[in-house]
Amino acid sequence: MSRFLNFDTLSLHAGQVVDPEYGARAAPIYQTTSYVFPDTDTASSIFNLERGGHAYSRITNPTVGVLEQRIAALEGGSAAICTSSGMAATFCGITAILEQGDHIVASTQMYGGNISLMKNTLPRFGITTTFVDPTDTDGFRKAVQDNTKLIYGELIGNPGLDILDLEAIAKIGADHHIPVMIDATFNTPYLCRCFDYGANMTVHSVTKWMGGHGVAIGGAIVDGGNFDWGATDKYPTITEPYAPFTGINLWDEFGPSAFATRIRAEAMRDFGPSMSPMNAFLLLQGIETLSLRMDKHLSNTMDLLDYLSNHDQVSWVNHPSLPSHTSHELARKYLPKGAGSIVSFGVKGGREAGKAFIENVELASHLANVGDAKTLIIHPATTTHSRIDADALVAAGITEDMVRLSVGLEDVADIKADFENGFRAAKRITKK
Amino acid sequence: MYFDVGGKQVFATTGGKPFDNSKPTVIFLHGSGLDHTFWGLHSRFFAFRNYAVLVPDLPGHTNSEGPALTSIEAMGDWLNDVIEALDANDVSLVAHSQGCLVALEFASRYPDRLRSVSFIASGLATPVNDVLLNAAENDPEAAIAMMLGWGFGSAGHLHQGPIPGNSMVAGGRKVMRGNVPDALATDLKACNNYKNGVGAAEMVSGPIQVIVAGKDRMAPGKATTELIEHLSDPDVTVIARSGHMVPQEVPDQCRALLKAFIFSNNPAT
Numbered sequence: 228m229s230r231f232l233n234f235d236t237l238s239l240h241a242g243q244v245v246d247p248e249y250g251a252r253a254a255p256i257y258q259t260t261s262y263v264f265p266d267t268d269t270a271s272s273i274f275n276l277e278r279g280g281h282a283y284s285r286i287t288n289p290t291v292g293v294l295e296q297r298i299a300a301l302e303g304g305s306a307a308i309c310t311s312s313g314m315a316a317t318f319c320g321i322t323a324i325l326e327q328g329d330h331i332v333a334s335t336q337m338y339g340g341n342i343s344l345m346k347n348t349l350p351r352f353g354i355t356t357t358f359v360d361p362t363d364t365d366g367f368r369k370a371v372q373d374n375t376k377l378i379y380g381e382l383i384g385n386p387g388l389d390i391l392d393l394e395a396i397a398k399i400g401a402d403h404h405i406p407v408m409i410d411a412t413f414n415t416p417y418l419c420r421c422f423d424y425g426a427n428m429t430v431h432s433v434t435k436w437m438g439g440h441g442v443a444i445g446g447a448i449v450d451g452g453n454f455d456w457g458a459t460d461k462y463p464t465i466t467e468p469y470a471p472f473t474g475i476n477l478w479d480e481f482g483p484s485a486f487a488t489r490i491r492a493e494a495m496r497d498f499g500p501s502m503s504p505m506n507a508f509l510l511l512q513g514i515e516t517l518s519l520r521m522d523k524h525l526s527n528t529m530d531l532l533d534y535l536s537n538h539d540q541v542s543w544v545n546h547p548s549l550p551s552h553t554s555h556e557l558a559r560k561y562l563p564k565g566a567g568s569i570v571s572f573g574v575k576g577g578r579e580a581g582k583a584f585i586e587n588v589e590l591a592s593h594l595a596n597v598g599d600a601k602t603l604i605i606h607p608a609t610t611t612h613s614r615i616d617a618d619a620l621v622a623a624g625i626t627e628d629m630v631r632l633s634v635g636l637e638d639v640a641d642i643k644a645d646f647e648n649g650f651r652a653a654k655r656i657t658k659k
Numbered sequence: 660m661y662f663d664v665g666g667k668q669v670f671a672t673t674g675g676k677p678f679d680n681s682k683p684t685v686i687f688l689h690g691s692g693l694d695h696t697f698w699g700l701h702s703r704f705f706a707f708r709n710y711a712v713l714v715p716d717l718p719g720h721t722n723s724e725g726p727a728l729t730s731i732e733a734m735g736d737w738l739n740d741v742i743e744a745l746d747a748n749d750v751s752l753v754a755h756s757q758g759c760l761v762a763l764e765f766a767s768r769y770p771d772r773l774r775s776v777s778f779i780a781s782g783l784a785t786p787v788n789d790v791l792l793n794a795a796e797n798d799p800e801a802a803i804a805m806m807l808g809w810g811f812g813s814a815g816h817l818h819q820g821p822i823p824g825n826s827m828v829a830g831g832r833k834v835m836r837g838n839v840p841d842a843l844a845t846d847l848k849a850c851n852n853y854k855n856g857v858g859a860a861e862m863v864s865g866p867i868q869v870i871v872a873g874k875d876r877m878a879p880g881k882a883t884t885e886l887i888e889h890l891s892d893p894d895v896t897v898i899a900r901s902g903h904m905v906p907q908e909v910p911d912q913c914r915a916l917l918k919a920f921i922f923s924n925n926p927a928t
Binding site for chain 1: 672674675694695696699700702703704707721722804807808814816817818819820821822823824825826828829830833834836910911914
């Protein structure tokens with residue numbers, strides 16, 4: 228093997244060493260808390276980061292390790308760490324480099340959990356955030372302060388679907404020597420490899436399209452390995468001796484995977500947000516078919532965009548693939564295969580009509596998730612984004628009549644027929 | 660740590676322990692376009708077993724001041740300057756790929772400084788084809804892709820690294836991107852121009868170890884056989900399943916071999 232393997236091949240094989248004892252072709256589920264050391268020297272070597280290996284499943288696990296290495300391979304990152312959820316990944320990534328008194332510049336259009344973390348939770352620990360409209364690229368530059376240590380955003384904003392001008396944002400980061408962390412959940416590495424455009428880390432809720440079947444919660448943080456932590460003294464957690472590991476200097480010893488190693492050594496040990504081996508196994512099954520599923524998600528999405536755009540019960544349709552979307556050109560640049568399978572639209576008649584639509588579809592499931600194989604719908608203003616205040620709701624581009632649709636893999640004719648039932652119910656409300 | 664050699668700043672890691680020249684020393688030499696991080700799974704092991712460990716970046720590579728040195732002979736002399744600058748003693752050299760050519764030159768000219776030499780994935784010479792030489796100067800990404808593509812065996816291409824979560828290939832790419840075009844192009848030219856392998860190998864004395872990668876496409880079997888033939892009674896081990904990047908692809912096997920050889924020939928108290 229002398230050439231680099233392509234995406235679909237890596238989706239199936241990366242990270243897995245075929246079980247040497249029984250020859251199991253699938254990655255085995257190592258459902259164990261701990262590992263028998265062959266001798267004391269090996270044990271001390273693993274604990275002292277002198278060699279790879281497993282000591283305790285809160286820190287590493289062989290099944291989880293396969294998933295981590297597969298995600299790193301698909302992203303083109305130097306290392307990945309899987310966590311119990313996407314939010315855990317985000318938290319671990321932030322706390323690996325930020326401390327009391329530090330500052331984040333972040334997009335206004337993000338998952339409600341991300342906004343709540345930065346707006347409500349992190350300030351309790353002395354970390355503040357300035358939120359910037361993702362379409363206002365220069366606003367990111369203006370928001371940078373002396374204590375800014377991270378720029379954060381979602382490539383495809385949730386739920387407004389505005390696309391970050393990633394290269395421009397990455398340049399702002401590079402100019403100020405600040406790493407750029409991108410929540411790449413909505414795009415997955417199949418649609419865009421963010422490191423190719425200058426991002427320094429990505430985080431994923433692998434619960435969504437990466438896993439794709441709605442059966443396991445999980446997260447991942449990927450180290451792009453492309454940030455020069457040693458160029459300034461702003462990031463002591465990476466470049467200064469780390470006392471709990473005999474004063475190890477992670478930047479000196481691990482170079483391109485220093486950031487990931489910090490998370491492994493600190494967050495996984497001290498916070499403990501580990502992914503279960505069973506979940507890693509389930510998520511691996513999903514990743515094996517990532518490109519096939521994404522292609523079908525995208526083709527169904529394009530079909531439904533045409534259907535919704537021409538429907539007399541729909542007041543507006545929002546998706547970056549539509550020429551009318553403000554991010555259309557950015558979507559063509561960063562997401563040439565397609566701009567994901569989340570669509571938002573307004574049902575004529577406002578809140579009550581939208582409610583009637585949601586309550587009268589049957590195939591489409593009304594729930595708080597995206598990226599399932601099945602079609603999902605929700606009303607963000609009363610659910611996923613209900614805990615953020617009115618101003619933040621407006622900033623996130625959420626309206627009362629908005630329905631968020633996560634397009635699934637069903638036969639698209641059946642999705643349309645199901646929606647017709649919803650629209651008929653909405654029409655009845657409108658006529659009253 | 661940084662230290663001065665001939666008026667230039669040299670960077671080296673020391674395996675997580677301060678460099679103590681009262682202890683026997685293990686020096687690790689990296690290959691073309693790479694740096695100290697190549698040896699992360701080996702340096703720390705020896706540092707925590709009472710050796711003074713030094714993993715320098717060659718001049719012009721990553722953290723060491725440039726320019727890159729233009730000949731293998733100059734790199735051999737520079738290594739001697741490094742050892743003198745630190746007053747290092749009882750040196751065991753561990754070298755990979757281009758580092759082995761440097762080790763050959765150094766060992767042939769400064770035998771009194773050495774307690775042992777370990778050559779990993781090397782021949783007596785490293786001829787470099789014109790396509791790669793040209794790419795290193797004019798299309799660094801292509802050069803990096805060629806070197807990593809040929810350099811790593813199946814474990815690398817399948818991202819089966821020994822550290823959970825880590826990708827060896829991606830890590831190597833990030834390091835090499837920091838050392839192009841100047842350092843990589845200069846390294847490859849130096850390798851291509853090096854013709855003193857036979858003479859140098861025949862001058863090397865003392866305990867010699869050769870670790871051969873069974874699936875090496877950068878230093879194929881014929882080149883390695885020539886090296887072995889011209890060395891004096893080397894301890895040879897073939898790791899059948901490894902590609903060229905032995906210390907990263909099969910670190911546990913590689914470390915075990917180095918441990919047995921260095922502990923035996925250059926024991927630390």
